[in-house]
Amino acid sequence: MASVQGAEIFNGLPYAGKPKDGSPKVGINGFGRIGRLTLRASLELGAVVVAINDPFIEPNYMAYMFKYDSTHGRFKGTVSSTENELVVNGVAISVFKEKCSENIPWGESGAEYIVESTGIMTTLDKASTHIKAGAKKVIISGPSEEAPLFVCGVNLDKYQACMEIVSSGSCTINCLAPLVKVIHNHFGIVEALVTTVHSAVSKQLTVDGPNSKDRRAGRGALQNIIPATSGDASDISKVIPELTGRMTGMSFRVPTPDVSVIDMTCKLAKSTDYKTIVDTVRSESRDTMKGIIGFTDEMLVSTDFVGNPCSSVFDAQAGIALNETFVKLIAWYDNEYAYSCRVVALINHIYTLDSKGGKGQCKAKAGGDAKNGLELRKPGSKCCGCFG
Secondary structure (H helix, E strand, O other): OOOOEOOOOOOOOOOOOOOOOOOOEEEEEOOOHHHHHHHHHHHHHOOEEEEEEOOOOOHHHHHHHHHOOOOOOOOOOOEEEOOOEEEEOOEEEEEEOOOOHHHOOHHHHOOOEEEEOOOOOOOHHHHHHHHHOOOOEEEEOOOOOOOOEOOOOOOHHHOOOOOOEEEOOOHHHHHHHHHHHHHHHHHOEEEEEEEEEEEOOOOOOOOOOOOOOOOHHHOOOOOOOEEEEOOOOOOHHHHOHHHOOOEEEEEEEEOOOOOEEEEEEEEEOOOOOHHHHHHHHHHHHOOOOOOOEEEEOOOOOHHHHOOOOOOEEEEOOOOEEEEOOEEEEEEEEOOOHHHHHHHHHHHHHHHHHHHOOOOOOOOOOOOOOOOOOHHHHOOOOOOOOOOO
Protein backbone atom coordinates (compact mmCIF):
# COMPACT_ATOMS: atom_id res chain seq x y z
CA MET A 1 0.00 0.00 0.00
CA ALA A 2 1.36 3.41 -0.95
CA SER A 3 2.18 5.94 1.73
CA VAL A 4 -0.80 8.21 2.31
CA GLN A 5 -0.83 11.09 4.76
CA GLY A 6 -3.61 10.84 7.31
CA ALA A 7 -3.88 7.06 7.07
CA GLU A 8 -3.06 6.54 10.74
CA ILE A 9 -6.30 5.05 12.04
CA PHE A 10 -5.16 4.15 15.55
CA ASN A 11 -5.24 7.69 16.91
CA GLY A 12 -7.96 7.61 19.55
CA LEU A 13 -10.52 9.48 17.49
CA PRO A 14 -13.91 7.86 18.18
CA TYR A 15 -14.88 7.77 14.51
CA ALA A 16 -11.55 6.49 13.27
CA GLY A 17 -10.03 4.07 15.74
CA LYS A 18 -10.38 1.91 18.82
CA PRO A 19 -12.68 2.58 21.76
CA LYS A 20 -10.78 3.85 24.78
CA ASP A 21 -12.48 1.57 27.30
CA GLY A 22 -13.65 -2.01 26.81
CA SER A 23 -14.70 -3.71 23.59
CA PRO A 24 -18.10 -4.08 21.92
CA LYS A 25 -19.29 -7.67 21.43
CA VAL A 26 -20.24 -8.01 17.77
CA GLY A 27 -22.30 -10.46 15.73
CA ILE A 28 -22.14 -10.64 11.94
CA ASN A 29 -25.14 -11.74 9.87
CA GLY A 30 -23.90 -12.71 6.41
CA PHE A 31 -20.29 -13.77 5.85
CA GLY A 32 -19.79 -12.32 2.37
CA ARG A 33 -17.23 -9.71 1.32
CA ILE A 34 -18.21 -7.09 3.89
CA GLY A 35 -18.87 -9.67 6.61
CA ARG A 36 -15.40 -11.18 6.25
CA LEU A 37 -13.62 -7.83 6.01
CA THR A 38 -15.58 -6.52 8.98
CA LEU A 39 -14.09 -9.40 10.96
CA ARG A 40 -10.61 -8.43 9.75
CA ALA A 41 -11.22 -4.78 10.60
CA SER A 42 -12.55 -5.66 14.06
CA LEU A 43 -9.26 -7.35 14.89
CA GLU A 44 -7.46 -4.07 14.16
CA LEU A 45 -9.99 -1.71 15.72
CA GLY A 46 -10.73 -3.32 19.06
CA ALA A 47 -14.20 -4.78 18.53
CA VAL A 48 -14.71 -8.45 19.42
CA VAL A 49 -16.70 -10.63 17.04
CA VAL A 50 -18.32 -13.36 19.12
CA ALA A 51 -20.80 -14.85 16.63
CA ILE A 52 -21.44 -15.21 12.91
CA ASN A 53 -24.64 -16.34 11.22
CA ASP A 54 -24.71 -17.62 7.66
CA PRO A 55 -26.97 -20.53 6.71
CA PHE A 56 -25.08 -21.22 3.49
CA ILE A 57 -21.46 -21.51 4.66
CA GLU A 58 -20.05 -24.27 6.88
CA PRO A 59 -17.41 -23.30 9.48
CA ASN A 60 -14.59 -25.09 7.66
CA TYR A 61 -15.41 -23.19 4.48
CA MET A 62 -15.66 -19.94 6.48
CA ALA A 63 -12.12 -20.60 7.68
CA TYR A 64 -10.91 -21.11 4.13
CA MET A 65 -12.64 -17.98 2.79
CA PHE A 66 -11.40 -15.86 5.67
CA LYS A 67 -7.83 -17.12 5.42
CA TYR A 68 -7.45 -16.71 1.66
CA ASP A 69 -8.60 -13.51 -0.05
CA SER A 70 -7.87 -12.92 -3.74
CA THR A 71 -7.85 -9.14 -3.28
CA HIS A 72 -6.55 -8.50 0.23
CA GLY A 73 -4.21 -11.45 0.51
CA ARG A 74 -3.76 -14.20 3.04
CA PHE A 75 -4.81 -13.48 6.63
CA LYS A 76 -1.64 -13.08 8.66
CA GLY A 77 -3.00 -14.70 11.83
CA THR A 78 -4.19 -18.24 12.52
CA VAL A 79 -7.53 -19.61 11.33
CA SER A 80 -9.19 -22.96 12.00
CA SER A 81 -12.66 -24.32 12.67
CA THR A 82 -14.71 -26.81 14.63
CA GLU A 83 -18.18 -28.13 13.89
CA ASN A 84 -19.84 -24.98 15.25
CA GLU A 85 -17.03 -22.46 15.54
CA LEU A 86 -14.61 -20.34 13.56
CA VAL A 87 -11.36 -19.99 15.47
CA VAL A 88 -9.33 -16.85 14.69
CA ASN A 89 -6.01 -16.21 16.44
CA GLY A 90 -6.98 -18.86 18.98
CA VAL A 91 -10.30 -17.23 19.85
CA ALA A 92 -13.49 -19.18 19.15
CA ILE A 93 -16.37 -17.45 17.35
CA SER A 94 -19.77 -19.15 17.47
CA VAL A 95 -21.20 -20.02 14.05
CA PHE A 96 -24.95 -20.27 13.46
CA LYS A 97 -26.84 -21.37 10.36
CA GLU A 98 -30.27 -19.85 10.94
CA LYS A 99 -32.30 -18.79 7.90
CA CYS A 100 -34.80 -16.96 10.11
CA SER A 101 -33.04 -14.09 11.86
CA GLU A 102 -35.42 -14.19 14.83
CA ASN A 103 -33.98 -17.61 15.68
CA ILE A 104 -30.33 -16.53 15.79
CA PRO A 105 -29.22 -16.88 19.44
CA TRP A 106 -27.46 -13.52 19.62
CA GLY A 107 -28.36 -13.11 23.27
CA GLU A 108 -26.97 -16.49 24.26
CA SER A 109 -23.73 -15.84 22.39
CA GLY A 110 -23.24 -12.44 24.00
CA ALA A 111 -23.46 -10.53 20.71
CA GLU A 112 -24.87 -7.05 21.38
CA TYR A 113 -24.02 -5.13 18.20
CA ILE A 114 -25.09 -6.85 14.99
CA VAL A 115 -23.61 -6.06 11.60
CA GLU A 116 -26.40 -6.80 9.14
CA SER A 117 -24.36 -7.54 6.02
CA THR A 118 -26.64 -9.78 3.98
CA GLY A 119 -27.72 -6.84 1.83
CA ILE A 120 -31.38 -7.86 2.03
CA MET A 121 -32.48 -6.91 5.55
CA THR A 122 -32.33 -3.14 5.11
CA THR A 123 -35.76 -2.14 6.45
CA LEU A 124 -36.51 -1.42 10.09
CA ASP A 125 -38.98 -4.30 10.30
CA LYS A 126 -36.47 -6.83 8.99
CA ALA A 127 -33.51 -5.49 10.94
CA SER A 128 -35.56 -5.39 14.15
CA THR A 129 -35.69 -9.19 14.16
CA HIS A 130 -32.12 -9.12 15.48
CA ILE A 131 -33.32 -7.08 18.46
CA LYS A 132 -36.01 -9.66 19.09
CA ALA A 133 -33.30 -12.33 18.98
CA GLY A 134 -31.45 -10.69 21.86
CA ALA A 135 -29.23 -8.07 20.24
CA LYS A 136 -28.86 -4.56 21.60
CA LYS A 137 -28.20 -2.57 18.41
CA VAL A 138 -28.15 -3.26 14.66
CA ILE A 139 -25.86 -1.62 12.12
CA ILE A 140 -27.07 -2.09 8.54
CA SER A 141 -23.93 -2.19 6.41
CA GLY A 142 -25.50 -0.56 3.39
CA PRO A 143 -28.07 2.03 2.36
CA SER A 144 -31.46 1.97 4.08
CA GLU A 145 -34.50 4.03 3.21
CA GLU A 146 -35.70 3.97 6.82
CA ALA A 147 -32.82 3.68 9.27
CA PRO A 148 -30.94 6.86 10.24
CA LEU A 149 -27.68 7.21 8.30
CA PHE A 150 -24.36 7.90 10.01
CA VAL A 151 -21.08 8.68 8.28
CA CYS A 152 -17.91 8.72 10.36
CA GLY A 153 -16.35 12.17 10.48
CA VAL A 154 -19.56 13.85 9.32
CA ASN A 155 -22.61 13.43 11.56
CA LEU A 156 -21.87 11.05 14.43
CA ASP A 157 -22.83 13.83 16.83
CA LYS A 158 -26.45 13.27 15.76
CA TYR A 159 -26.53 9.71 17.09
CA GLN A 160 -29.03 9.19 19.91
CA ALA A 161 -28.92 6.28 22.35
CA CYS A 162 -32.56 5.43 21.59
CA MET A 163 -31.62 4.53 18.01
CA GLU A 164 -31.41 0.77 18.03
CA ILE A 165 -31.14 0.38 14.26
CA VAL A 166 -28.84 2.56 12.16
CA SER A 167 -27.28 2.47 8.71
CA SER A 168 -23.62 2.99 7.87
CA GLY A 169 -24.63 3.85 4.30
CA SER A 170 -22.66 2.84 1.25
CA CYS A 171 -18.91 2.77 0.72
CA THR A 172 -19.30 5.65 -1.74
CA ILE A 173 -21.10 8.02 0.61
CA ASN A 174 -18.44 7.27 3.23
CA CYS A 175 -15.85 8.49 0.73
CA LEU A 176 -17.86 11.42 -0.59
CA ALA A 177 -19.43 12.94 2.53
CA PRO A 178 -16.22 13.74 4.49
CA LEU A 179 -14.71 15.52 1.48
CA VAL A 180 -17.96 17.37 0.83
CA LYS A 181 -18.07 18.48 4.46
CA VAL A 182 -14.55 19.93 4.28
CA ILE A 183 -15.13 21.71 0.98
CA HIS A 184 -18.53 23.04 1.99
CA ASN A 185 -17.31 24.26 5.39
CA HIS A 186 -14.38 26.17 3.89
CA PHE A 187 -15.61 27.30 0.48
CA GLY A 188 -19.35 26.60 0.25
CA ILE A 189 -20.81 24.24 -2.34
CA VAL A 190 -23.42 25.89 -4.53
CA GLU A 191 -24.04 22.74 -6.57
CA ALA A 192 -22.14 19.64 -7.63
CA LEU A 193 -22.20 16.64 -9.93
CA VAL A 194 -20.51 13.43 -8.81
CA THR A 195 -19.33 10.53 -10.97
CA THR A 196 -18.25 7.34 -9.23
CA VAL A 197 -15.92 4.93 -11.02
CA HIS A 198 -16.70 1.79 -9.04
CA SER A 199 -14.98 -1.59 -9.10
CA ALA A 200 -17.03 -4.69 -9.83
CA VAL A 201 -19.32 -6.13 -7.16
CA SER A 202 -20.60 -9.65 -6.53
CA LYS A 203 -24.11 -9.06 -7.85
CA GLN A 204 -22.79 -8.31 -11.34
CA LEU A 205 -22.72 -11.01 -14.00
CA THR A 206 -19.46 -12.36 -15.39
CA VAL A 207 -21.07 -12.91 -18.81
CA ASP A 208 -24.12 -11.37 -20.43
CA GLY A 209 -27.41 -12.44 -18.89
CA PRO A 210 -31.00 -11.28 -18.41
CA ASN A 211 -31.86 -8.35 -16.14
CA SER A 212 -35.41 -7.10 -16.60
CA LYS A 213 -34.91 -4.06 -14.35
CA ASP A 214 -31.72 -2.74 -15.94
CA ARG A 215 -30.49 -4.08 -19.27
CA ARG A 216 -27.05 -2.57 -18.82
CA ALA A 217 -26.68 -4.35 -15.47
CA GLY A 218 -27.18 -7.63 -17.31
CA ARG A 219 -24.03 -7.18 -19.37
CA GLY A 220 -20.80 -8.95 -18.45
CA ALA A 221 -18.77 -7.21 -15.74
CA LEU A 222 -15.42 -8.43 -17.08
CA GLN A 223 -15.91 -7.12 -20.60
CA ASN A 224 -17.55 -3.74 -20.05
CA ILE A 225 -17.60 -0.33 -18.43
CA ILE A 226 -21.23 -0.16 -17.34
CA PRO A 227 -23.13 3.07 -16.59
CA ALA A 228 -25.33 2.80 -13.50
CA THR A 229 -27.54 4.96 -11.34
CA SER A 230 -26.31 6.14 -7.96
CA GLY A 231 -28.13 7.82 -5.10
CA ASP A 232 -25.06 8.59 -3.02
CA ALA A 233 -24.66 12.23 -4.07
CA SER A 234 -28.34 12.88 -3.44
CA ASP A 235 -28.12 11.12 -0.08
CA ILE A 236 -25.58 13.71 1.08
CA SER A 237 -28.60 15.70 2.27
CA LYS A 238 -29.22 13.00 4.92
CA VAL A 239 -25.94 13.85 6.65
CA ILE A 240 -25.45 17.47 5.49
CA PRO A 241 -29.03 18.80 5.26
CA GLU A 242 -28.08 22.24 3.92
CA LEU A 243 -26.98 20.59 0.66
CA THR A 244 -30.45 19.22 -0.09
CA GLY A 245 -31.14 19.52 -3.81
CA ARG A 246 -27.64 20.72 -4.64
CA MET A 247 -25.95 17.43 -5.54
CA THR A 248 -26.64 14.44 -7.75
CA GLY A 249 -24.59 11.86 -9.59
CA MET A 250 -24.17 8.55 -11.39
CA SER A 251 -21.58 5.80 -11.60
CA PHE A 252 -19.62 3.57 -13.94
CA ARG A 253 -18.93 -0.04 -13.01
CA VAL A 254 -15.49 -1.06 -14.22
CA PRO A 255 -13.76 -4.48 -14.47
CA THR A 256 -11.40 -4.14 -11.50
CA PRO A 257 -11.72 -6.19 -8.28
CA ASP A 258 -11.37 -3.42 -5.68
CA VAL A 259 -10.80 0.32 -5.12
CA SER A 260 -13.09 2.96 -6.53
CA VAL A 261 -12.79 6.70 -7.15
CA ILE A 262 -15.13 9.68 -7.01
CA ASP A 263 -14.97 12.62 -9.40
CA MET A 264 -16.77 15.63 -7.89
CA THR A 265 -17.24 18.69 -10.07
CA CYS A 266 -18.59 21.56 -8.04
CA LYS A 267 -19.39 25.24 -8.16
CA LEU A 268 -18.10 27.04 -5.08
CA ALA A 269 -19.64 29.98 -3.27
CA LYS A 270 -16.26 31.42 -2.29
CA SER A 271 -13.59 32.29 -4.85
CA THR A 272 -10.33 30.42 -4.34
CA ASP A 273 -7.56 28.62 -6.22
CA TYR A 274 -6.76 24.93 -6.48
CA LYS A 275 -3.64 25.20 -4.31
CA THR A 276 -5.69 26.63 -1.45
CA ILE A 277 -8.15 23.75 -1.73
CA VAL A 278 -5.28 21.24 -1.69
CA ASP A 279 -3.70 22.88 1.35
CA THR A 280 -7.06 22.92 3.15
CA VAL A 281 -7.74 19.22 2.56
CA ARG A 282 -4.17 18.33 3.55
CA SER A 283 -4.57 20.26 6.79
CA GLU A 284 -7.92 18.63 7.60
CA SER A 285 -6.48 15.16 6.91
CA ARG A 286 -3.99 15.80 9.71
CA ASP A 287 -6.51 17.30 12.10
CA THR A 288 -10.31 16.90 12.35
CA MET A 289 -10.45 14.31 9.55
CA LYS A 290 -7.38 12.32 10.55
CA GLY A 291 -8.03 8.66 9.84
CA ILE A 292 -11.04 9.54 7.69
CA ILE A 293 -9.58 11.62 4.85
CA GLY A 294 -6.18 10.61 3.56
CA PHE A 295 -4.04 12.76 1.29
CA THR A 296 -1.59 11.99 -1.49
CA ASP A 297 0.36 14.09 -3.95
CA GLU A 298 2.07 11.07 -5.51
CA MET A 299 1.20 9.79 -8.98
CA LEU A 300 -0.75 6.75 -7.78
CA VAL A 301 -3.20 4.33 -9.41
CA SER A 302 -6.05 2.24 -8.04
CA THR A 303 -4.10 -0.78 -6.78
CA ASP A 304 -1.98 1.51 -4.62
CA PHE A 305 -5.01 2.03 -2.40
CA VAL A 306 -5.91 -1.62 -1.77
CA GLY A 307 -6.03 -2.05 2.00
CA ASN A 308 -5.96 1.68 2.73
CA PRO A 309 -8.19 2.25 5.78
CA CYS A 310 -9.17 5.87 5.04
CA SER A 311 -12.75 6.54 3.97
CA SER A 312 -11.48 8.95 1.31
CA VAL A 313 -8.00 9.63 -0.08
CA PHE A 314 -7.74 13.04 -1.74
CA ASP A 315 -5.62 12.95 -4.91
CA ALA A 316 -3.94 16.35 -5.16
CA GLN A 317 -2.39 15.55 -8.55
CA ALA A 318 -5.64 14.54 -10.24
CA GLY A 319 -7.92 17.50 -9.50
CA ILE A 320 -8.22 20.61 -11.67
CA ALA A 321 -9.80 24.05 -11.53
CA LEU A 322 -11.48 25.81 -14.44
CA ASN A 323 -11.69 29.12 -12.63
CA GLU A 324 -11.94 30.52 -9.09
CA THR A 325 -15.32 28.91 -8.35
CA PHE A 326 -15.48 25.81 -10.59
CA VAL A 327 -13.35 22.78 -9.69
CA LYS A 328 -13.02 19.03 -10.17
CA LEU A 329 -11.87 17.07 -7.11
CA ILE A 330 -10.76 13.42 -7.05
CA ALA A 331 -10.74 10.98 -4.12
CA TRP A 332 -9.97 7.25 -3.97
CA TYR A 333 -11.34 4.62 -1.59
CA ASP A 334 -10.99 0.92 -0.93
CA ASN A 335 -14.68 0.16 -1.24
CA GLU A 336 -14.25 -3.07 0.72
CA TYR A 337 -11.70 -2.64 3.50
CA ALA A 338 -12.01 1.08 4.23
CA TYR A 339 -15.78 0.72 4.38
CA SER A 340 -15.50 -2.24 6.76
CA CYS A 341 -13.24 -0.14 8.98
CA ARG A 342 -15.95 2.52 9.13
CA VAL A 343 -18.61 -0.04 10.02
CA VAL A 344 -16.51 -1.14 12.98
CA ALA A 345 -15.67 2.47 13.88
CA LEU A 346 -19.39 3.27 13.95
CA ILE A 347 -19.96 0.33 16.29
CA ASN A 348 -17.14 1.58 18.51
CA HIS A 349 -18.69 5.05 18.63
CA ILE A 350 -22.12 3.68 19.54
CA TYR A 351 -20.61 1.37 22.14
CA THR A 352 -18.65 4.23 23.71
CA LEU A 353 -21.76 6.37 24.08
CA ASP A 354 -23.82 3.43 25.33
CA SER A 355 -21.15 2.65 27.93
CA LYS A 356 -21.36 6.21 29.21
CA GLY A 357 -25.13 6.02 29.48
CA GLY A 358 -25.64 7.59 26.05
CA LYS A 359 -27.51 10.75 25.29
CA GLY A 360 -30.99 11.49 24.06
CA GLN A 361 -32.61 8.60 25.88
CA CYS A 362 -36.16 8.04 24.63
CA LYS A 363 -38.74 9.55 26.96
CA ALA A 364 -41.71 8.49 24.88
CA LYS A 365 -42.62 5.05 23.64
CA ALA A 366 -46.00 5.83 22.18
CA GLY A 367 -47.08 3.20 19.70
CA GLY A 368 -45.18 0.21 18.41
CA ASP A 369 -43.12 -2.25 20.38
CA ALA A 370 -42.90 -1.20 24.04
CA LYS A 371 -39.27 -2.30 24.18
CA ASN A 372 -37.97 -1.07 20.86
CA GLY A 373 -40.26 1.85 20.04
CA LEU A 374 -39.97 0.95 16.36
CA GLU A 375 -43.10 2.84 15.41
CA LEU A 376 -41.30 5.99 16.46
CA ARG A 377 -38.54 5.32 13.97
CA LYS A 378 -40.59 4.99 10.83
CA PRO A 379 -39.92 7.59 8.11
CA GLY A 380 -41.17 11.01 9.12
CA SER A 381 -41.75 10.09 12.75
CA LYS A 382 -40.09 11.63 15.78
CA CYS A 383 -38.24 10.03 18.68
CA CYS A 384 -36.97 12.61 21.15
CA GLY A 385 -35.43 14.47 18.23
CA CYS A 386 -33.65 11.43 16.74
CA PHE A 387 -34.74 12.39 13.23
CA GLY A 388 -34.30 16.10 13.79
